Amino acid sequence: MRPNKSVIVCGGGVVGLSCAYYLSREGYRVTVIERHAEGADSCAQGSAGYISPSHVIPLSAPGMIVQGLKWMMNSRSPFYVKPRLDGDLMRWGWLFARACTKDHTRRAAPVLRDLCLGGRKLFLELAEVTGDAFELKKEGLLNLCKTPAALDHYAHGLAALANEVGVEARVLDAQQTAALEPGVRMDVAGSVYFPIDAHITPRKFMPALTNLLKEMGVTFKWNTSVYGWQSGGGRVTAVATTAGEISADEFVLAGGSWSPAMVAGLDLRLPMQPGKGYSLTIEQPRFKLEKSVIFAERRVAVTPMGAQLRFGGTMELSGHSENVRPERIEQIIDSARFYFPDFTPQDFAGIKPWFGYRPVSPDGLPYIGRFGRHANLTAACGHAMLGLTMAPITGLLVAEILTGRKPSVDLSMLRPDRYA
Numbered sequence: 380m381r382p383n384k385s386v387i388v389c390g391g392g393v394v395g396l397s398c399a400y401y402l403s404r405e406g407y408r409v410t411v412i413e414r415h416a417e418g419a420d421s422c423a424q425g426s427a428g429y430i431s432p433s434h435v436i437p438l439s440a441p442g443m444i445v446q447g448l449k450w451m452m453n454s455r456s457p458f459y460v461k462p463r464l465d466g467d468l469m470r471w472g473w474l475f476a477r478a479c480t481k482d483h484t485r486r487a488a489p490v491l492r493d494l495c496l497g498g499r500k501l502f503l504e505l506a507e508v509t510g511d512a513f514e515l516k517k518e519g520l521l522n523l524c525k526t527p528a529a530l531d532h533y534a535h536g537l538a539a540l541a542n543e544v545g546v547e548a549r550v551l552d553a554q555q556t557a558a559l560e561p562g563v564r565m566d567v568a569g570s571v572y573f574p575i576d577a578h579i580t581p582r583k584f585m586p587a588l589t590n591l592l593k594e595m596g597v598t599f600k601w602n603t604s605v606y607g608w609q610s611g612g613g614r615v616t617a618v619a620t621t622a623g624e625i626s627a628d629e630f631v632l633a634g635g636s637w638s639p640a641m642v643a644g645l646d647l648r649l650p651m652q653p654g655k656g657y658s659l660t661i662e663q664p665r666f667k668l669e670k671s672v673i674f675a676e677r678r679v680a681v682t683p684m685g686a687q688l689r690f691g692g693t694m695e696l697s698g699h700s701e702n703v704r705p706e707r708i709e710q711i712i713d714s715a716r717f718y719f720p721d722f723t724p725q726d727f728a729g730i731k732p733w734f735g736y737r738p739v740s741p742d743g744l745p746y747i748g749r750f751g752r753h754a755n756l757t758a759a760c761g762h763a764m765l766g767l768t769m770a771p772i773t774g775l776l777v778a779e780i781l782t783g784r785k786p787s788v789d790l791s792m793l794r795p796d797r798y799a
């Protein structure tokens with residue numbers, strides 16, 4: 380039976396739109412509240428576009444604390460924390476450090492696999508529904524290693540774990556790697572190849588999904604900010620917005636890195652940091668890539684999107700600061716030459732850097748599920764580096780939760796109250 384119920388989705392990023400899609404398909408009357416105008420930028424738009432089951436290791440992995448401290452000594456490294464006295468950041472850091480264990484990685488890997496494989500399957504379906512409006516490519520991903528030491532490290536770490544949990548990973552030498560990507564000259568020791576990975580053009584996906592939602596009858600309240608809540612009796616009754624108070628039967632929190640601020644009045648604990656990342660998009664690249672690529676040591680992502688080529692990377696914990704740090708951009712440009720020797724800084728001349736804020740939870744897992752304190756409020760946030768990949772499966776899971784069906788992924792590690 381179709382539920383005659385209303386749902387408000389707070390936040391119109393890729394996760395919010397995906398929740399709206401699967402809820403609307405179930406027959407819910409859905410309203411999306413988004414503080415920006417239709418078509419405005421959001422974190423997915425400038426992302427690397429990976430649909431990436433290869434990412435089975437959470438950000439909070441063993442060795443990350445030592446690696447992070449080393450990176451912080453180097454202004455051109457992939458990681459930066461702006462030094463400041465900030466209680467939330469310090470608490471987040473402590474929780475992050477606690478999660479950097481082998482045990483956590485082992486338990487998280489199958490959950491990440493299920494979320495990412497589920498996301499990939501649903502992207503394939505969405506490509507069919509939209510007539511491939513967002514250029515889905517099932518070409519796989521090459522994790523390029525510059526040095527034999529890195530190749531060995533990735534072969535015994537990421538590739539071994541991925542194969543163990545059922546995500547195929549092939550370790551290739553330099554020649555085999557070059558044969559898979561003949562359009563660009565590489566200077567690498569080899570790679571780990573993940574045939575299952577895919578990529579899309581996110582700037583085409585967001586409008587395609589918005590249009591689909593409009594056709595399905597979803598209501599949008601653009602240019603409308605959530606700033607408070609009405610609640611009582613263990614439920615949320617209404618959300619306070621700049622367009623007035625709006626009541627509904629169910630509420631979904633999909634505010635990305637702003638989610639904790641969105642629920643500030645509800646006495647919930649949702650540790651999260653905005654993990655700022657940058658991307659640079661070359662409109663007419665001189666070299667052609669088919670697959671998405673990661674520069675393993677530099678943690679830079681490279682994705683062909685139609686005629687364009689996008690380079691993205693860095694994780695900067697500096698709050699929601701809009702300051703563009705030139706050394707972060709130079710790090711990305713330097714990396715291009717390091718792995719693809721024919722690239723020059725000229726290839727990036729005149730490109731305006733884009734930045735966005737990944738919603739980063741301390742344990743590298745998203746928050747998906749109902750809050751204990753407010754029975755009709757469901758979290759769909761905290762997806763960090765995998766929010767695009769996991770957006771559709773998150774939407775499906777939220778629809779399963781609201782309709783009371785068995786979730787298609789085990790949600791026990793994703794409870795939004797896990798730090799309460």
Ligand SMILES: Cc1cc2nc3c(=O)[nH]c(=O)nc-3n(C[C@H](O)[C@H](O)[C@H](O)COP(=O)(O)OP(=O)(O)OC[C@H]3O[C@@H](n4cnc5c(N)ncnc54)[C@H](O)[C@@H]3O)c2cc1C
Nearest residue numbers: 390392394414422423427428429605635656765766767768
């Ligand atoms: C450089 C970079 C590369 C990336 N590459 C990939 C990749 O290749 N693959 C992948 O899977 N992921 C990738 N990611 C991560 C991915 O982009 C994010 O995880 C994802 O976009 C988060 O989506 P979201 O909807 O949760 O958040 P957001 O996109 O931030 O959406 C939240 C929305 O809520 C709105 N909002 C906030 N506060 C309010 C309020 N008070 N009232 C109303 N609306 C509000 C915001 O305006 C925003 O539109 C990348 C990220 C970066 C930065």
